[in-house]
Amino acid sequence: MKSPELYLLSRTNRPDSHTLDVFRRHEGYQALERVLKGGFSPQEVIGMVKDSGLRGRGGAGFPTGLKWSFMPDPEKDPRPRYLAVNADESEPGTCKDRVLLEKDPHGLIEGILIACYAMQVKTAYVYVRGEYRLPHDRVAKALAEARAAGWVGENILDSDFSCEICGEETGLMESLEGKRGHPRPKPPFPAGFGLWGQPTTVNNVETLHNVPFIILRGAEWYRSMGTEKSPGNILVGISGHVERPGVYEVPLGTSAQKILEDHAGGVWKGRKLKAWIPGGSSTGFLPGSQIGLSMDHDSLKEAGSMLGTAAMIMLDETACVVRAMQVMARFYDHESCGQCSQCREGTEWLSQIFRRIECGDGRVEDIDLLTSLANGMAPGKTICALADAAAIPTHSVVRHFRAELEAHVEQGRCPYLSNDQPSQATVGAHA
Amino acid sequence: MTKIIIDGQEVEADPHKPLIHACHGHGSDVPMYCYHPGLTPVGSCRICQVEVQQGEMPPRVVVACRTPVSEGMVVNTDAAGAHEARRQCLEFLLKNHPLDCPICDKAGECDLQDFSFAEGQGEGRSVEPRRKLEKRKSLGDVIVLDQERCILCSRCVRFFEDVTHKAQLTVAGMGARSVISTFADRPLTGNYQGNLADICPVGALTLKKFRFQARVWNLHKSFSTCGECSRGCSISVEVLRRREVKRLRPRYNPEVNRWWMCDTGRFSFDRFNRAGRLGAGLLAGRRGMEAVDRERALDEVGDILRVHAHNEVIASPWLTQEEGQELARLAQRLGVEPCFVSPPANDLEDDLLHTGDPSPNRRGLEELGFVGRTARELIETLAQRESALLVGERIGELLGAEGLASLPRSVRLMAIDTHPIEAPALRVLLGTPDASEREGTWVNVDGHVGRIASAKPAPEGVRVLCRDLVDLIERLEGQGQETLS
Known part of the structure; x- marks a missing residue:
């Protein structure tokens, strides 16, 4: 069988892949040229992206072309409009956009420019998380290069198309506006009322990276990879107890086992797989026996999980799922913005309970309480999905690893610790 | 006007107002904390859950303060799913609440108390220690903040943003560590601070002048008008034991003062209690x-x-x-x-x-x-x-x-x-x-x-x-x- 075609990471292993020179030598800005000089109308670009079946890579998997088509017609709605690029990946396990930002920043800029052309946007913001110093600097440098070379700014390639891209380091829409990063309730949706109340589309970095390739090679080529409902390749960040953790490009629908074995070199130290997370901490734990699942939106949904950001985390047979969950619960407690009652109090409560169970202070009734609390927090009970992100792994632990929770409660200690080891539960903010 | 059905009755709803407005207008007692008709809705407390059905779609539970009304919408404020969602929400809100109602000035007119009684469960399920925060933080001459009682509805924050147009409060910290705070711990200023105690749905923001003065159920309230300026704000005069005026509070009057009154008016009641009155x-x-x-x-x-x-x-x-x-x-x-x-x-x-x-x-x-x-x-x-x-x-x-x-x-x-x-x-x-x-x-x-x-x-x-x-x-x-x- 021939190995699948790579495009997302086609440039990243080349020396100086982040520079304009290297980028230009490897198909760089050709898609943009084709769009601007080939007489594509914005609608045709959106049509092509729709036909390709590209789904957002930020976690929700929403069809990108459809999202773009939600932007109001500029003839009828002449308000300024924006593209906000989410380069704030922050879910535990997720580190795929970082590779693209550091090693292929021009690929992102080209994707942004085509998206802006399609949605007739003149200003795009790239929201880079504060911790991403190098990625931020690389994007900023690439922007300066692209601007100097005329790829960004007024009348790009002597066309009518002008587009300005700004790098930002802190929050998303609220944060871009200089406010606290509090999620906003929907409706109104960003397409009608986004940044500064203007029509806005928010896209993930990897999503936009796909766009120039769709333009260059066609929707049909794109559909030849991946599955029918989830076409294309995806970046999988695999971490945890594996021999070769890293970010790999695979067609959607590749089995998790194949990724684990062929790319990551299998579970480390020759151990057995106990549990794994398919797409970042919020997609929850699956038992090791389900490693045969395909990595695409629908297969994982059917298995009661999600593709999320395809950030796979592997736990070997010596790992304690309760402890792993306790660390994740603490993350959600720490990251909750605190707006919604259920999330603010619930994430803290879950973290407290998991910590007690891991430390040996758990009660039998705590296990059902976990389920009950998670039901009170999600689904869809809060403004954003952070409460869901805490509830889903909680449900998964109770569903698949109830025996392990019970063993903690019965023994009054973590069974995975040897007798002379002190409790390893991480100390929370309220200890 | 938009025609919707609330609890089986057809209602004409204002399309520019959120669903909760129509529910309250219709007399359905949908609970609310963060929503206040005079402030921008944020939909963060999540207590105003009601069941809504539109067209052929299955009914779903939504927050009424952030749901626009649309023609033909069928609303059930009494649905089992809505009650369950509210009960869950209350359980979270009460998890760290100090439950010091016996010494709380708000007791008797506290929305947390009232809705817990109406919707909540009798017993809490938490065994975790309650959060310990500042219980008497002075926010200036008028208001005291009890951070433990606060449910972070942010009405007070939005009051200064939306009504006086001079932001003075914010939510500091994140998640469960959030607290209401003034900027750089500066005391509150201005002539409208007293309104915070009215809009606070719990006993977190109380008036220094009313602290430990009376149990509110002993106050006899009369609807009157403030006499401290020619605005004539509609007020309620609240009297303890037919003798002493304990507080003045604004009464909603869309044409004069809406929900608010100034501190000059609010604290003018000492005059009514002054001794040495003339007789016959x-x-x-x-x-x-x-x-x-x-x-x-x-x-x-x-x-x-x-x-x-x-x-x-x-x-x-x-x-x-x-x-x-x-x-x-x-x-x-x-x-x-x-x-x-x-x-x-x-x-x-x-x-x-x-x-x-x-x-x-x-x-x-x-x-x-x-x-x-x-x-x-x-x-x-x-x-x-x-x-x-x-x-x-x-x-x-x-x-x-x-x-x-x-x-x-x-x-x-x-x-x-x-x-x-x-x-x-x-x-x-x-x-x-x-x-x-x-x-x-x-x-x-x-x-x-x-x-x-x-x-x-x-x-x-x-x-x-x-x-x-x-x-x-x-x-x-x-x-x-x-x-x-």
């Missing part, structure tokens, strides 16, 4: 002012007015329209032009409520033909009169003790006021009810009529001012008839 009547005698009964005092006033030709009648701008009408009749009878003391504008004017004009019924009295004159002008005029009748609460204060004391004894001063006046020229002094003890109407700066209501009994021997005035008119008319016969 006092007459100047050999041993100073001597107590007499009301009839005797009124006879004296009638006699003085009848005997002298150069009289003056001066009203307080706190007079109601009803009292003003009678006084105008009296003035007409005496053939003098009625006037009122017009106090100077103060520096409290703002673009929200306070007009800077301390006279609550200026417009009304002017409509009745009264002329406003300054205290100084009036004292100068009085010095040349044979007698003067000063009528209404605060009249002594408005004319000034010094000015009144300077008047020669040739001016026969007669006053109807709440508190004693000291002046050598004083002949008769009668007590009268203050604005918390009588009924009537004031006309505000924009022509809106505000009703004042009797919230507590007037001191013994004091009676309604209109009756005193009518009695005086009768005494003067009696004289007229005598002359005719």
